[in-house]
Amino acid sequence: MKGPSYYDPRRRSARALERRNLVLHLLEEQGKLDPDVVQRASADALAVLPQNSTRVSRVPAFIDLVRRQLRRDYSDTDLNSEGLRIFTTLDPIVQRATEKAVSLQLDRLQREGIDADIQGAAVVANVNDGEVQAVVGGRDPRFAGFNRALDAVRPIGSLIKPAVYLTALMQPEQYTLASLLDDSPLDVDMGGGERWQPQNFDHQNHGISYEGKNHQVLLNDALVHSYNIATARLGMAMGVPVVIDTLRRLGAERPLTEYPALLLGAANFSPLDVTQMYHTLSAGGFRIPLRAIRAVLTADGQPLQRYPLSVTRAFDSKPVYLLNSALRAVTREGTGQSLQYYLPEGMVVAGKTGTSDELRDSWFAGFSETHVATVWLGLDDNRPAGLTGSRGALRVWGDILSRLGTRSLPADLPAEIEMVWIDRRNGLLSDDDCPYAVQLPFIIGTQPDGQSTCELDVLDE
Amino acid sequence: MTDGDTGNECSSHACAGILPTLSVLWVVFVVMFALTGCAGGLVTTGPDAASDDMGATRDTGRAVATLLAKVETQEGQAHWERAAALLERALRIEPRNAQLWHRLAKVRLQQGRYGMAESLAQKSSALAKDDEALKRRNAELIEIARRAVTTS
Missing domain, CATH: 3.40.710.10 (DD-peptidase/beta-lactamase superfamily)
Known part of the structure; x- marks a missing residue:
């Protein structure tokens, strides 16, 4: 990212605005955005939220998890004295989507007659590397109380x-x-x-x-x-x-x-x-x-851990x-x-x-x-x-x-696995056009030996 | 900070929020939907715009190549932990790149972390699909790691 301090949208809003519009116009020139979209977007304010008070978190349940993981390695004094810079795995977009889904669906259930005290919690993590992307500890995601997710x-x-x-x-x-x-x-x-x-x-x-x-x-x-x-x-x-x-x-x-x-x-x-x-x-x-x-860094950016x-x-x-x-x-x-x-x-x-x-x-x-x-x-x-x-x-x-714009599970079969048609009624091999045929994966060499006759009247439901 | 780690930074007593950052486009996005809190450090690759699209595109390929060049420099100076950190960043961009998992396994082997090296090589092979050469190299690495465990 170019100049995160130089273009700080809070402290250098004029520069950030100019920079944003430059990027928008470049995208227009390259034909990646329509001119009217660019015009509308350029007219918008930066819309940066005011800085939070330092002691209040907008994601208390996630920060609670961060604190607990830190506590394995640092004392409370270390954590509360100024200084440590902590890089978390929070994904703001996933966090926001999760908060929204929890609040919206719980409101809906309440309207359907479920107890008004109904509560909920959710955790989302990245399959690839185990990074926790979102933690919601209750129906009001800003409330820093009982963290149900943990x-x-x-x-x-x-x-x-x-x-x-x-x-x-x-x-x-x-x-x-x-x-x-x-x-x-x-x-x-x-x-x-x-x-x-x-x-x-x-x-x-x-x-x-x-x-x-x-x-x-x-x-x-x-x-x-x-x-x-x-x-x-x-x-x-x-x-x-x-x-x-x-x-x-x-x-x-x-x-x-x-x-x-x-x-x-x-x-x-x-x-x-x-x-x-x-x-x-x-x-x-x-x-x-x-x-x-x-990672955890000191105040001046030296890696600690x-x-x-x-x-x-x-x-x-x-x-x-x-x-x-x-x-x-x-x-x-x-x-x-x-x-x-x-x-x-x-x-x-x-x-x-x-x-x-x-x-x-x-x-x-x-x-x-x-x-x-x-x-x-x-x-x-x-x-x-x-x-x-x-x-x-x-x-x-x-x-x-x-x-989340998440990705479907892949359809491809691992090398040691094969798909076999099975008669659902007896677990035997079956033709694919049998009335109760179902296709199931097997570790190669473990499929059943017997062949089902597939006759409808052999077995009674 | 330096070209440090990617991620969402906040001070220990004020972990309020986050600005993930990736590319110019991402910046525009963040500015328009600005979320909250303290600003991120100097970050060249953001977590999820890239990893959500796990097909290695030209852009992500370039980012990974840049990181791999840095990995080589660190490996050349036997800075294994720095090399590992860079490889983890590359994996955030291309999490299903079996070659990257193999590289990380090699770094762990160099550090004498044999169990971890073995698991990482297995993970690499699980993602290697038809790349028989890579699977062979993983098998060799596992062999070396196991021998090291029994002889050490």
Whole structure:
């Protein structure tokens, strides 16, 4: 940038104005702007906002995150004495879009009859380098109070399911997206007279009868439609500790209780925590600690400390690709399909809805090729908010992403993956014109052996 | 400050706001939609106008080439951390450029940060698509890093 001090729009407004108009006229000369646009723009004032008082931030929730990350390395005295210059990762345009989406959609929900105290929080980060671009801590983004993005530590409900399914897909000899899961009623003896009987959200048991077993569903479909019972069985078959290990590798740092209800989201996280975990998925299995700071300099510009990009390969990319494919289907045909009303046509994203017991917490987390974002909605006193993930947080998420000019997930297939047609009813190979055929990705060599006959009357719904 | 880092600067007690900066066009944009707070430092590349368009255009290609020239100078003087900082800036402009990830892996290897070097080389290969030569070089780098870990 040419002369940031020389052309300071506040202290040297005449120069800045002259410079702006020069640029506009050059653009006109080069045919990049219409003359009437240039004329109108040149007549405008600079429209620079007045300088803020130094102690008040316009983005208190983001600055709160910066302070916490700084506190790992600096004392409060260092931070509060004059001097340090801090380069943050805040992206003002993303921040603004996020604030707008949260406020607007919460107002809209309130008009639809949702409790007037409804609150929300959101975090947006860059998929490529883990830089936090926006943090919104509540409905009023200027209010420097309770920062829900960091401190609303709530049960995440079905947002946890990708960890269960990733754990399974990491064992490709045992599980593929076409594996059949059992969604029939489940009753677990927890000992001490306690029983665990998870229910599906719609209180139905899904799937079809096959080879004498009832309620068989594809692993892919169980995640896409967020079936609780099939997920609980899958998680218990692998063991809760193994799923916890996956959560840790995704980046979860909070204490977790090792019991089966964890498999359905009885685990508390903040929106920032969730963003970290979904970031690892968005980055294809590479874990990059989310950063809000790039560098710290002394008052006279000497570098004190850099916060470098740090990458760890946490998962093999192939199972992550399979999981992300199912998370894409969530937004196309599953619990997240209403995203289509909020996103530009043809935009391809991946994500997951989450709802805690009695509709207390409404979550959506997901990603495009460039942005990963998490939205939480709920009430501060933990009363039921009356919102599912798809009715509440999903809307805000879709509104945020639609404002970002984000990039669709790429359609190209990694080298070790192939697409195979599967009969949705039995998980066997199928012709593409079979009535229940669905195309699913497989790690090469792991597709099923058997061929479905595709006959309509073989199986009853 | 010098040709320092990109980013949004503010003083420690007054992190109020931000002027990201990129090019002349970006300046016009910022002036017209002026956001808030304290002014940014001297910054040659802004974060997101470029990274949102991840196809390497001629302009971003030139910016990356300029940065790579500086990287070479720093590497020549064994200023590895400065080279890494410059490579991170280049990655902000072209985040899916597998060659840049490989360069960063090499710098980390030079610094003896073997685990990080390995992860960065894997990341490079994950983005390398059909570039078999680059994948081979990444595999070699990983091999060297692993051997260094077991012998050190």
